[in-house]
Amino acid sequence: MNRTDRLLAIVLELQAHGRRRAEDLAKTFEISKRTIYRDIQALCEAGVPVVAAAGQGYSLIEGYFLPPLRFSPDEAMMLLLGADLMAASFDAEYRQAAHAAARKIAGALPEQQGAEVKSLRATIRFVPSGAANQHETSLLPQLRRAIVAKQQIRMIYQARHGAAALEREVNPYGLIHTGKSWYIIGFCMLRQAIRAFRIERIAELRILSSSFERPSNFSLDEDQRNDRSLRIRVLFDHESAAWVREEPSFYAVAHEPCDAGLLVTLLARNEHDVSQWLLSWGAHVKVLEPDSLRQLLAAEVERMVENYQNTKMLLT
Structure with a gap:
């Protein structure tokens, strides 16, 4: 520069x-x-x-602003594509804002440059992964307001499949989108620690009048890296290796080809973070470590076998 x-x-x-x-x-x-x-x-x-x-x-000095900026074709293209990506990923409120911003940027471009950018933009599309979760998107505006206003939230949260829903009071620090799901990151009063909550698991949400101060040293990026301390190593066979690379886990940090297939290392908060993803690969994957995850998956497979056997008995 x-x-x-x-x-x-x-x-x-x-x-x-x-x-x-x-x-x-x-x-x-x-x-x-x-x-x-x-x-x-x-x-x-x-x-x-x-x-x-x-x-x-x-x-x-307060009130000082730069005059309108002129964009290069590449800069304008990236801004418009960014608006398209946000429109495909966010709720209706931000989708409208993204479309409005895109119209302003496109309208400010010189005629020739605007035509060039429009032509390039028409060749790229962002397709959301899966159908939009209406419950999730309905909560996002409330959560954003609570984060900006630094107000506590109270929610009824379903931790994971089979666990009882609990009431949580949380100081919301930020939002994370993994590509498939939204998470609210904040300080949980129940656990007295920073936790990530999957928004689609929030059954009820209320913004409280009590306020909080976000720690000056808090960083979403650093928190996500520090939050995952469980090291997991799994081995995929050759048949599934290419598909694993194509659809990697959010928690995967390394993929290493080997004679037996593909060795994948993951960093997660706990075994449940990756259990469903690993089960979806069936017999194509083996858990090398930790033993606690291997036992968890084995117990789940036993329950699955029992369910299938019981279903057969019911049909006969």
Whole structure:
């Protein structure tokens, strides 16, 4: 990135985030703090109203905004495709906002550039994985409002198949979309720890009047990495190896071809995170470790066999 582009990017960063320290900006743009100091001075000399607060960092004077930006064809294309992806992944409220944003971007492009981008955009489509879950999408707007307002939520939550539904009070920190399902990440008062809750398992939801403060060091990315401590190794036969690569588990971190087939390593929170995915592969997979997962799957298979045998007896 040349200096002119970086200066513009620094202004956009301050405009988007309100206040940033020199070390944060240096890390973002992969340059030294000394270079950031020079860049800030250059912006001030150019008339950009950057304000420095001791120990707090830099910010723009309230009310300062950049004039409308001009996009390159690639930039416009990525913005429009991003809007298409969001429209395919989010609920109706955000879908409308994504369509509106796309119309504004497309309408601001010069005629020739707009025609080129429209032609390229018509060749790409994002298809949602599976049918939309109406219950899930109906809860998303409420959860987003609770996250932004930093208000506690109370919910009736079905932990997993067979477990009793429990009332939970949670400080909602953020949302994660895995490609198939939405999760709310937050501090659970019952467990006194940060937990992930699958939104489609929320039977009832209520936003409370009580507020909370999100920890300043909380990061959705870091939380997801730190939350998965159970190491699992499984072996798929040659017949299924190609399909496993095509439809990997959300928890898979490594795929290693070997003489016996495909060795897959997964990191999960517990055995139940991957049990249904592994069962779906039937006899094509063997659990190498841990033993607790092997026992869990064996017990489930025994129950399945018993169910089939009982069904046969009922029919006769």
